[in-house]
Amino acid sequence: MAILYNEGTTLAERVDACLDDEFAHKAVERAQDVFYDKRNAVIGELPNWEDMRHAARAIRNRVNNNLDYYVAEFARNATAAGAHVHFAPKAEDALCEILDVFEEAHASTCVKSKSMMSEEIGMNEVLEEAGMEVVETDCAEAILQTAKDHPSHIVVPALHLDREAIARMFHDELGYAGSSVPEDITRFLRVHLREKFLAAEVGVRGCNFAVASTGSTTLVTNEGNGRMVDTLPKTQIVLVGIDRIVPDLESLDLMTSLLVRSAVGTKLTSYFTVDCGPAHEGEGDGATDVHIIMIDNGRSDILGSEFSAIERCIRCGACLNICPVYRHITGHGYGSIYPGPMGIVMTSCLEGYDKVDKLPYACSLCSACTSNCPMDIPLHDLIRQHRVNMVAQGYAGPIERRAFVTAGKVLSSRPLYDVATKVAARGMKPLAHNGDSLGPATAWIPVLGAWTRNRDFNRLADERFRDWFKKHEKEEGSAPEKGKDAR
Amino acid sequence: MQIAFFPGCLVDMFYPGIGIAAVHVLERLGCDITVPEKQICCGQPLLNSGYAPETMPIIEQMVNAYADYDCVVSLTGSCMFAIQHDYTPYLQDKPALLEKQQRLAGNIYEFSDFIYRVLGVTDASAVLGSKLEASATYHKSCHLTRLLGIEEAPINLLKSVDGIDYVEMAFAERCCGFGGTFSVKEPEISCEMVHEKAQTIIDTGADIAVFEDAPCLLNVQGELTRMRDEGETSREVRCMHLAEVLDNR
Numbered sequence: 001m002a003i004l005y006n007e008g009t010t011l012a013e014r015v016d017a018c019l020d021d022e023f024a025h026k027a028v029e030r031a032q033d034v035f036y037d038k039r040n041a042v043i044g045e046l047p048n049w050e051d052m053r054h055a056a057r058a059i060r061n062r063v064n065n066n067l068d069y070y071v072a073e074f075a076r077n078a079t080a081a082g083a084h085v086h087f088a089p090k091a092e093d094a095l096c097e098i099l100d101v102f103e104e105a106h107a108s109t110c111v112k113s114k115s116m117m118s119e120e121i122g123m124n125e126v127l128e129e130a131g132m133e134v135v136e137t138d139c140a141e142a143i144l145q146t147a148k149d150h151p152s153h154i155v156v157p158a159l160h161l162d163r164e165a166i167a168r169m170f171h172d173e174l175g176y177a178g179s180s181v182p183e184d185i186t187r188f189l190r191v192h193l194r195e196k197f198l199a200a201e202v203g204v205r206g207c208n209f210a211v212a213s214t215g216s217t218t219l220v221t222n223e224g225n226g227r228m229v230d231t232l233p234k235t236q237i238v239l240v241g242i243d244r245i246v247p248d249l250e251s252l253d254l255m256t257s258l259l260v261r262s263a264v265g266t267k268l269t270s271y272f273t274v275d276c277g278p279a280h281e282g283e284g285d286g287a288t289d290v291h292i293i294m295i296d297n298g299r300s301d302i303l304g305s306e307f308s309a310i311e312r313c314i315r316c317g318a319c320l321n322i323c324p325v326y327r328h329i330t331g332h333g334y335g336s337i338y339p340g341p342m343g344i345v346m347t348s349c350l351e352g353y354d355k356v357d358k359l360p361y362a363c364s365l366c367s368a369c370t371s372n373c374p375m376d377i378p379l380h381d382l383i384r385q386h387r388v389n390m391v392a393q394g395y396a397g398p399i400e401r402r403a404f405v406t407a408g409k410v411l412s413s414r415p416l417y418d419v420a421t422k423v424a425a426r427g428m429k430p431l432a433h434n435g436d437s438l439g440p441a442t443a444w445i446p447v448l449g450a451w452t453r454n455r456d457f458n459r460l461a462d463e464r465f466r467d468w469f470k471k472h473e474k475e476e477g478s479a480p481e482k483g484k485d486a487r
Numbered sequence: 488m489q490i491a492f493f494p495g496c497l498v499d500m501f502y503p504g505i506g507i508a509a510v511h512v513l514e515r516l517g518c519d520i521t522v523p524e525k526q527i528c529c530g531q532p533l534l535n536s537g538y539a540p541e542t543m544p545i546i547e548q549m550v551n552a553y554a555d556y557d558c559v560v561s562l563t564g565s566c567m568f569a570i571q572h573d574y575t576p577y578l579q580d581k582p583a584l585l586e587k588q589q590r591l592a593g594n595i596y597e598f599s600d601f602i603y604r605v606l607g608v609t610d611a612s613a614v615l616g617s618k619l620e621a622s623a624t625y626h627k628s629c630h631l632t633r634l635l636g637i638e639e640a641p642i643n644l645l646k647s648v649d650g651i652d653y654v655e656m657a658f659a660e661r662c663c664g665f666g667g668t669f670s671v672k673e674p675e676i677s678c679e680m681v682h683e684k685a686q687t688i689i690d691t692g693a694d695i696a697v698f699e700d701a702p703c704l705l706n707v708q709g710e711l712t713r714m715r716d717e718g719e720t721s722r723e724v725r726c727m728h729l730a731e732v733l734d735n736r
Contacts, residue, residue, distance in 0.1 A: 011673075016675065019675060036658075324680050325680070327680075328676055358673075360537075361673060363669070364629075364662050364664060364676075364680070365629075365669070366661075367630065367633045367634055368633065368661070384537070386537075388537045388538075388539045389537075392539070392540075396537070401538075404533055404536060404541050405541055407532065408530075408543075411530065411533075411548075412527065412544035413544075413548075414525060414527065417527050421499075434712070437712050439713070440713075450670075451671055453678075454678040454710075454713065455678060455681060455706070455713045456710075456712040457705075457709055458502070458705055458708070458709065459501075461500065461503045464499050464503055465494050465499040465503035466499055467503075468506075469510065469522050473521075
């Protein structure tokens with residue numbers, strides 16, 4: 001799938017489509033409200049959430065600032081534990097490594113647990129093109145794979161689909177004949193997937209954190225599918241972003257606690273897996289051949305840029321769950337597998353401004369994401385930084401640029417400001433109705449119309465505050481420069 | 488106490504009444520107020536749209552207008568945050584201006600915080616004689632609440648007004664959708680956001696919606712008016728700035 005889907009559509013087109021999809025819109029609103037309460041509850045029961053956040057930020061910074069050291073340490077220990085470690089600078093390199101593993105294992109089938117990295121590098125498409133069977137085993141991912149649909153959230157990717165549609169789609173695609181009760185659908189999927197699990201030659205999974213001191217990779221899941229991907233196929237591929245590393249088990253404890261509480265509002269997920277190397281002799285289950293693919297794919301470039309803070313991201317989705325824009329345009333509005341605030345920052349970094357249209361402008365800079373982020377990433381600042389870069393690199397239109405240049409001059413010069421406000425006040429006066437309001441009749445006016453199409457605007461006052469104050473000052477008989485110190 | 492007052496350009500142009508109310512309140516509390524001639528706008532609309540170099544003249548104008556005052560009171564939280572924090576990265580190669588901005592950053596207070604914390608006024612009814620018979624809800628604006636951490640001051644001052652029956656709105660700290668130029672650059676998204684905010688306000692059943700930041704007021708008031716005009720609600724909710732509530736006697 002790669003990072004962007006629906007390439008070629010504009011942000012405005014996607015937003016319109018999403019706002020029209022009433023089910024998805026309402027589903028996201030409801031989900032956000034549930035997440036909000038659950039997250040606040042599990043965070044509220046801790047005495048030291050802010051301390052944990054700051055400790056986590058320090059750990060992430062330490063690893064990212066010394067990434068070469070930690071990548072080497074992780075690789076050394078993972079190799080010592082018996083895993084094969086491969087390095088992939090780019091998505092293509094990772095895909096080649098994956099294909100090589102399949103070839104060596106003479107494999108043509110695989111089961112997968114949810115992995116953002118596999119989506120980022122577009123693994124499924126490439127494997128399928130090469131004739132392999134790829135089966136998503138996470139319930140939501142299985143739904144999306146069957147529906148040939150795109151994820152709308154990084155943690156709960158099928159949030160936008162309702163159970164009726166899912167039951168119908170399973171009926172059409174997989175012959176499901178049951179009801180739309182979630183338990184029935186799940187039971188069906190379980191039976192369907194069980195055969196796939198037992199037959200698969202390769203298991204592919206992602207990694208929430210890679211522990212440098214032990215060489216182990218970890219996974220948090222709620223469905224248990226991750227463990228079956230992990231233990232049933234004889235060959236295992238673990239996709240690890242180079243930015244997933246934590247130094248040791250102690251920091252893993254802190255990170256996992258922050259991740260799960262932020263992501264789903266629980267203390268821990270149903271399954272928490274720590275994997276280290278292949279199955280040893282005499283062990284009953286587990287892969288005998290483990291391949292860990294460490295993927296950079298633009299991450300070290302981000303680390304060297306003004307966006308390095310985003311590399312602290314642990315993909316918990318807390319910023320999506322609080323974002324008032326995501327709430328309305330849902331994940332599909334962003335057109336990226338990484339939606340929401342972290343998605344705007346990551347997608348713009350990884351794909352470049354040529355491809356993202358006006359994505360960094362899909363944000364009111366309200367900072368809710370920043371305060372909700374367990375890694376204390378200044379997300380709204382980074383989004384604004386993308387805007388600054390886009391304008392500096394010529395991505396703004398000439399008319400807009402001229403308007404802002406003019407605004408800069410008017411708002412820094414009293415004479416210009418005086419003229420502009422007087423002219424505008426006079427111009428707006430006849431447009432007003434009900435006293436001071438500018439209503440839908442003004443929707444044809446550029447810029448103002450964008451506002452008044454759906455809500456009223458206030459007309460400029462006849463007398464500005466500063467004009468009143470000048471008179472007021474005279475009445476009070478006070479000196480104009482009072483309050484100024486002697487410097 | 489001598490203070491330099493910064494109303495913000497929206498108040499200057501659209502809501503002089505809010506600025507006037509704030510001046511009355513501050514004067515009643517013994518402040519000797521000045522409004523520097525040169526002050527206009529904090530530059531956020533440009534800065535937040537990505538026009539950093541284009542904002543420089545505004546930043547310079549703003550910093551120079553207020554740099555010589557020992558106590559500056561800003562009526563809008565987001566403007567204050569911009570002056571205090573957002574300017575800093577863009578002044579790194581202008582040491583003289585940076586020094587002035589840093590001094591200003593330390594001398595600037597937000598209106599409600601200034602009254603509550605600096606002047607120590609916690610009971611508006613007792614000290615100012617503020618009185619308004621109404622049920623009131625309060626919108627927690629983004630920059631004020633989250634970035635400046637000012638939450639207690641405006642709510643407690645509002646609650647202390649004689650006759651005010653305070654009702655909390657759901658998700659009071661959720662953005663109203665203004666976001667400066669966001670409101671006209673992405674109007675479809677902005678309108679969804681303000682619609683939801685307006686509905687939450689209506690749902691409280693309050694007579695008045697109180698704001699501490701004029702930009703949010705402009706946005707929500709426009710939506711409430713439109714909803715009433717189009718018959719979406721029959722409720723008439725009056726939007727007021729906290730300064731206006733405090734000024735009411």
